[in-house]
Structures are given as C-alpha cells and as structure tokens.
Amino acid sequence: MVNLITGPRGSGKTQQMIDLANEKVKTSNGNVVLIKKSHKDTYTVDFNIRAIRMADYKDILTLEEFVGFLYGMVAGNHDIEAIFIDSVLKQANITLESLPAFLQKLHKISNENNIEFYLSISADKNEIPEINSPDYNVLN
Incomplete structure (x- = not known):
C-alpha cells in the first residue's frame, strides 16, 4: 500500500511521518526505513x-x-516492511507532474515485496493528479 500525507509546507507533515515511523517500528517484525x-x-x-x-x-x-x-534497498534487505519518504517533491527530480508515474512504481514495488510506503507531499491533495486511485491511501 502507498500511503500519502499531503498539505502545505509547514503543516507538520514531517513530524507526522516521524511519529508514524516510530509507531510502525514498535509493531514491525522487519525493518523500517x-x-x-x-x-x-x-x-x-x-x-x-x-x-x-x-x-x-x-x-x-x-x-x-x-x-x-529503492529497488537496490529492497534487493539488499528482504526484511523491509515500511519505507517512509519525507518531502517526496524534494527528492531527485520528482514533481507534481511526474508524481503519478512515481506512485505507480511505488505501488508495484509495494505489491511485489509486501512493503508499505508512506510519503509526505508538500501540496494540497486537490493539486495532486490521480490521487483518488484505489491504490493510494490519503491519511489526512
């Protein structure tokens, strides 16, 4: 599953991600990244x-x-249960326009490897194309 946390810059997404990761590691049998x-x-x-x-x-x-x-991480460690990616629009050249393609790739990795993804996106959910897919879970 690909989980999304959306909102404007400064709305507390990073701390929400850290809190979710801290909770996840307590109940996880594998690794959290x-x-x-x-x-x-x-x-x-x-x-x-x-x-x-x-x-x-x-x-x-x-x-x-x-x-x-990401594929390299997964190939090197089959015990990863969850990957949290903070401020995804600041990673590589990922933009709002390329975000749907990126989310599709994460969905594929998630299904193939049973890994949950959590992403924070500095944008209002109305600005994010294709966010209403059943493949994604918007947490806020």
Whole structure:
C-alpha cells in the first residue's frame, strides 16, 4: 500500500511521518526505513529506524535513479516492511507532474515485496493528479 500525507509546507507533515515511523517500528517484525533530504528534524526518530539522508547520495538525480535506489534497498534487505519518504517533491527530480508515474512504481514495488510506503507531499491533495486511485491511501 502507498500511503500519502499531503498539505502545505509547514503543516507538520514531517513530524507526522516521524511519529508514524516510530509507531510502525514498535509493531514491525522487519525493518523500517526513513528517507529524508537531510538529518534536520530527525532527533526524535527511534534508534531502530534506518534513517537515510539523500544528501549523501548526490548522484541520484532523476526519478528513475531514485526508483533504482529503492529497488537496490529492497534487493539488499528482504526484511523491509515500511519505507517512509519525507518531502517526496524534494527528492531527485520528482514533481507534481511526474508524481503519478512515481506512485505507480511505488505501488508495484509495494505489491511485489509486501512493503508499505508512506510519503509526505508538500501540496494540497486537490493539486495532486490521480490521487483518488484505489491504490493510494490519503491519511489526512
């Protein structure tokens, strides 16, 4: 399942993502991953969550490369149960226009590997194309 948290910048999406990840790791039998652009605002992240700072991977510049990065994580660790991607529109070259294609790829990865995705998107849900798909769960 692909879960979406939407809202304008500064509406508390990052803290909501961290809270969800912290709750998920308590009940998970596998690994929980949090992907952020930087380590800013991660001081409340549970120590058992694998926090990935994308600023450390400067060569991942396109949506396709980012998806390849996710496939690499999944291939290297079959115990991942949930991946949280904060501020998805700040990752690689993902835009509102390319977001539907990205979400379709995440849905495929989710189904193939039984992984839940959680994404925060700095936009009103009315601005996000194809968000009403039954493949996505809008949490707010």
